[in-house]
Amino acid sequence: MTAVDPLRPVERRSAEARALEALRDAIVSGGLAQGSRITEIDLSNRLDVSRATVRSALHTLAAEGLVIQTPYAGWAVLSLGPDDVWELLTLRASLEGLAGRLAAERHADSERPRLEAAMDDLRAACMNGTPDEVAEADFRLHETIVALAGHGRLSEHYRRLRTQVRLHINAGDALVFDKSEIIGQHEPIVRAVLARDAALAGSLSEQHNLTEGQLLLDRVEADFAMSGA
Amino acid sequence: MTAVDPLRPVERRSAEARALEALRDAIVSGGLAQGSRITEIDLSNRLDVSRATVRSALHTLAAEGLVIQTPYAGWAVLSLGPDDVWELLTLRASLEGLAGRLAAERHADSERPRLEAAMDDLRAACMNGTPDEVAEADFRLHETIVALAGHGRLSEHYRRLRTQVRLHINAGDALVFDKSEIIGQHEPIVRAVLARDAALAGSLSEQHNLTEGQLLLDRVEADFAMSGA
DNA sequence: TGGCTGTATATTGTCGACAATATACGACGT
DNA sequence: ACGTCGTATATTGTCGACAATATACAGCCA
Helix, strand or coil: CCCCCCCCCCCCCHHHHHHHHHHHHHHHCCCCCCCCCCCCHHHHHHCCCHHHHHHHHHHHHHCCCCCCCCCCEEEEEEECCCCHHHHHHHHHHHHHHHHHHHHHCCHHHHHHHHHHHHHHHHHHHHHHHHHHHHHHHHHHHHHHHHHHHCCHHHHHHHHHHHHHHHHHHHHCCCCCCCCCHHHHHHHHHHHHHHHCCCCHHHHHHHHHHHHHHHHHHHHHHHHHHHCCC | CCHHHHCCCCCCHHHHHHHHHHHEEEEEEEECCCCCCHHHHHHHHHHHHCCHHHHHHHHHHHHCCCCEEECCCEEEEECCCCCHHHHHHHHHHHHHHHHHHHHHHHCHHHHHHHHHHHHHHHHHHHHHHCCCHHHHHHHHHHHHHHHHHHHHHHHHHHHHHHHHHHHHHHHHHCCCCHHHHHHHHHHHHHHHHHCCHHHHHHHHHHHHHHHHHHHHHHHHHHHHHHHHC
C-alpha cells in the first residue's frame, strides 16, 4: 500500500547550481540574446544573488562554450554563424553515429520500450504537434539513443553540443522539415538499434544529420548573406 | 632587418587563469593523485592565491570533468577505471575519425609541411626516443590533424578528451607499443590526409584507435582485477 | 581634424569574513 | 556492542569591499 506523503522533499541545491541553470536556460531560450554583452552586476541584481554566485555560474558556462569571457571587461553570450552551425552539425553527426552504433551493441532489453516510446512520441508529434514539439520529440529520441549507448562521456559531450544546437533552433533558424520525411529518417534508425545492427544504426544515425544538415546550412548561409552580417 | 627588442611582453594573465593551468597540469601529471580529495583551503595555501581564485579554477575543471564536486564537502580528482578508459578510447576514435575526414577534405596546402613535420617527429621519436616521447609525438600528430580539420568545436571537444587521456597515460598504464607498429599505423593516415582521401583518412584514423585501444583495455582490466579495485 | 595623453568610469578579479552544509566524533541508552 | 542523537569541526557557499584592468571620454597639440 503506497501512502501519499503530504510532505515533499525540500529542494537541496545551492544558489550556484540554481543560478547556473537559470542562466543556461535564459541563454538557450534567447532571453539573453545571442551576442549580447552581459555583466555580473546586472545578472546578480536580476537573479538576486551575490556576484560571486554569478561568477561561478559564468565560469561553468564559459567552459561549456555558451558565454565568452573577456577578462576585466565583460562576458558575451555565444553567437552562432554559419561556420558554427556547420560545426554543430558535423560534430552532432559524429557523436550520434557513435551513439547509434553503441546503442545497437549494448542496449539492455529492459530499455527497448523506452526507445519505442520515444519513437511513438515523435510520430505523435509529427501527426498533431507544432514544429517546436516535433523538434523536441526528435531531440528526445536522440537523447534516448545516446542514453542507451551507456557511455557517460559521450552523453556529456552530446549534452554540451545539444545545448548549443538548441540555442540555434530557438533562435528561429530551424527549418521545418516535412514530417513524413522526419519519420522516414528516424524509423530505420530505431529499427536498426532494436535489431542490434550496429553498423547500420551508426551509419544511419550519422547520415541523417548530414542530409538534414546540408539543407539547414544552405538556409543559414542564405539568411546570413541577406542580413549582411 | 629584424632588431631584437630587449624588452619582452609582460605576461598578462589573471591569477585565475594561472591557477587553472597549474591545477590542470598538476592533475594530468599525477601531482594531485587520481581519486584524491582536494580542498580549496589547501590549494589556496599551496598556490598562494585567494580561495575564490581556486574556486573559480575548480569550477572550470569540474566542467571539464577533471574534478568531481561534492557541494559543501569537498572536491576529488577524477579517477579512471576500465569503463572510463573504454569511453575515452571509443570517443577518441570517433573524434579522430571525424578529424581525419575533415583534414583530408579541408586542409590548406600551406599546412601540409606542418603535418609532414609532425609525422617526421613521430618517426624520430620511434627511432631514438623514450616511450613518453613517442606518446607525446603521437599525440602531437593527432593534434595536428585535428587542427587541420579547421573545426573549433571539434578541437575543443578533442582537447577535453585529450586531457583525460593524458591523465590516464601519465598514471603509468600506457602500453608501450611496438614502434614500427606505431609508424605502420600512422603513415597511411597521413598519406590519406595528404591525398585528400577523406573516407580512407577518416576510417584509418578511427580504426587505429580501436586496434590499439583493445590491447590497452585488456591490459587495464587485467591490472584492475589484480589490484582488487 | 586627427592623434595622443591623462583621467574617469564600468566591470571583473581577488580578498577575507560570515553563513550553510556535510561529516566526524562522543555520549548515552538498549 | 550497536544504534541514535547532539555537538563539534572542516569545508564549501556566499557576501560585500577593495584591487586590477579595459574602455570611454575629454583635453591638448600639431
